[in-house]
Amino acid sequence: MSVPAYTPDEIMTVTAARQLKDGAVCFVGIGLPSAACNLARLTHAPNLVLIYESGTVGVRPNVLPLSIGDGELAETATCIVPLPEIFAHYLQRGRVDVGFLGAAQIDRYGNLNSTVVGDYAHPAVRLPGGGGAPEIATYAREVLIIMKQSPRSFVPRLDFRTSCGYLGGSGERAASGAPGAGPRAVITDFGMLRPQPDSEELELAGLYPGITADAARQATGWPLKVAARLETLPPPEPQQLATLRELEARTRTAHARPIHIPL
Amino acid sequence: MSVPAYTPDEIMTVTAARQLKDGAVCFVGIGLPSAACNLARLTHAPNLVLIYESGTVGVRPNVLPLSIGDGELAETATCIVPLPEIFAHYLQRGRVDVGFLGAAQIDRYGNLNSTVVGDYAHPAVRLPGGGGAPEIATYAREVLIIMKQSPRSFVPRLDFRTSCGYLGGSGERAASGAPGAGPRAVITDFGMLRPQPDSEELELAGLYPGITADAARQATGWPLKVAARLETLPPPEPQQLATLRELEARTRTAHARPIHIPL
Amino acid sequence: MPAPLVPLSDAISRHVHDGDSVALEGFTHLIPFAAGHEIIRQRRRGLHLIRMTPDLIYDQMIGMGCATRLTFSWGGNPGVGSLHRLREAVERQWPQPLALTEFTHAELALAYQAGASGMSCAVMPHYAATDLEALPRPSVRRLPCPFTGRELTAVPAINPDVTILHAQQIDAAGNVLIRGIVGAAREAALAARRVLVTVEERVETLAAGMNAVVLPAWLIASASLVPGGAYPSYAQGCYARDNRFYRAWDEIARDREAFSAWMERHVLGVPDHAAQLRILGVAA
């Protein structure tokens, strides 16, 4: 197997970016989702509307933010709204087409844990918590999940359900009345999982070039099903890679810049 | 009786202005209340905080607005907030010291009707309605009412209770849980009515120079009680009259200015 | 890819239908008079009009027979007196009966806010303040606070079929700037199924501070360039409120014939708002 000319993070980012149609309204999380959305905006989807939970709507950052509320977002936004409104007027009102989520744990129905490992009252690991995720998972028309695959993170049973995927599957989510359709895809460092239409159990739907289904199975804490038609996902195109690397180089330079405060 | 050197509107406005302590936060209605508040601000109470329900906070208009939302208010405000916030964050939150109200009808307990004369479904006169009044009456720490006195407007029984005064009196308002203390004074073209401390029935507490209690009684549709100590209210001071007249002259000039729109 | 600016007559004919619930918002400021007059010219019928303060524009639409229902919280001519056409519709069913749904300002603002937030209702404290609550209206209900047990008032969400706003600027991307008093305009727009705007001017980049009130292009169904479109209301920074006209309206609207003649000459008898402004001598 030849060494691919891209990193796992890069193909995850490009694969996520490809899921985004031009003009879609995205509620963007920090890290890979932010890189993927901005890559899409700088390539095939120039009219993507990016919303960050800091209340910045329609941002067009030149460098990636480290936090959800860097000044770059405020400076390039169409408008800035108070935080209560970004949740009420945009997410809860059903204005968001695509929400991005990651987590410490995912189960086979795309439910997510970002709260604790272990018991809530006496946790082995206290994670950051829900933040915007429970509402993004509920209200975005569809959700894209980006997570590295391992038996510790792809678990048979969550320690805590922070955000809903398909709950117990087989239509349970829709029956609960949740307005959004749920996770459309889980993008990992092996490939992509998608919900089986009837059971809504996540199954392996695509693999990156050179990755085997067996490797993906071994990185999953439950017996991972494989879709009838297992796709080979395309590698990043040179232009995508170049754009992403330039974006990240600009970002590194900007974030390394020392701060000077005149007193 | 000599002819006073001021009009009834002028002494009402000056009397109302005198009720305002410097630094108070006032929720201002249009007309006489707006004139009274701005007169107070231009004379003895330069730090009066004036809030108009259009969402303009801390206004310092040079001319009186005709409407509750003239541009003069926006231009001189400390800040402009959306209308839902002016009611929620300022009035409902208990930030308003003094609210001003007028109405078509008032009863002996200071309850007000600005909705209909006659039956609601088939009214003889359809009045403008509640607007901000019901909440001002409920939440302002105290209320000042400004109304011309006549048997048609000072009635034994309201056709419709739009805004609460003391309800049925004798503590009924406080028992209802209404946060504000209710009407502190009713300023009329005869003088001033105040609630009797126990019954909370409005009684004649003051008269303008040259006005008799009998005249005030005849202008009231219920048997008007007179306070044990009936005060003679002072006439306007020359400086107050001069300031008010200049303010109104500036206002007339501004409102008569023709509009030109370049197309 | 913003929608291009379209003539106002096209916007109204495409997006406002007989029987729609329609909110022309703007609190005293930025009232979309031009859009209201175009609705009158296109003779829409059976509208459910929604506005905190009906103002002259709804007096005119009601008097011209556009509306069978009105949701509002204060129905006067601000600083002047009555809306005579509204009164005659309620008191004498002329030109037709008008069903009222009446709120207080705080309630109606909350109803828009609930609609803008995807809620079925929103709550505020309840106090025994007003007979409005006793009316047979489908408007507010009581429930206990689950924490304190104290009574709350629940106000149902309002989601107009169409909200129409007037604004100062639209940029090349189709984003719209509102500057000055905003009232509940933004909430009414976010609550609506379709948002139409009329604007004073088109610019490359909005003259907007970082925390300005901007409606993103993708929330707007249709935008039309209508300078003076808020007259006799006003557009902060563009022209002032014509307080003389608001006073003069009291006489015009007091009488059915004077009203009808005024509407015939200034609205039905002109092709658009610019022509009306010229007849009124407001625009050259």
Add this chain to the structure above:
Amino acid sequence: MPAPLVPLSDAISRHVHDGDSVALEGFTHLIPFAAGHEIIRQRRRGLHLIRMTPDLIYDQMIGMGCATRLTFSWGGNPGVGSLHRLREAVERQWPQPLALTEFTHAELALAYQAGASGMSCAVMPHYAATDLEALPRPSVRRLPCPFTGRELTAVPAINPDVTILHAQQIDAAGNVLIRGIVGAAREAALAARRVLVTVEERVETLAAGMNAVVLPAWLIASASLVPGGAYPSYAQGCYARDNRFYRAWDEIARDREAFSAWMERHVLGVPDHAAQLRILGVAA
């Protein structure tokens, strides 16, 4: 008659007491670090800290033993990872146990909004989304919508004893301008019993557009001039977020001794924020 600017140490000593509920707000932007450090220097104890995103400032206050309770919705180092001091307090009760009241962002924003509106609670739609709801926490309750019968989530109001904000400007009258990302800072301030502010600069007149975010002077209990007071967070238009420091904090906070040494040298061992900024080489 605005209150004069007072030294930050006086403001904290006068207005922040042991056992108070305290919200230092600002979403990523304008986090009042200088005020938090002064609270640490004055060794306040038993505080109930409230913040949507505890960020480094609460990591520091918790690690220094100021707090026994935390109300929050997301407790990480944004874009970096864990807050190690927060984790150690929860996982190993060091330096003392920390009781958590946990919300989602939307819930906590609503709780501030309810507090800012004089409400006992506010409502949002309910969906079976999260185990948070099953926790034995005094936070949210369910009730049916009185119009649709659908379940609502009621969130209780939060009214901090003290809310502290950092802002760009204060004018001669004492009005305060916030420019850029506001988060739930304004709601947290309007909900509070006392509002303290630190500001970058004092000006005659605010550089504020007509619809800017301004807190009127009369809502503010105390204002202090603290240039750089949000560092390592930022003040839009004044200085950028020090993303290098946020990354470096991960190492510092991972270890009890390294943390304590850093706090000793940079907070306890200096008289004020300006001295800290000089030691860090951020200010000349």
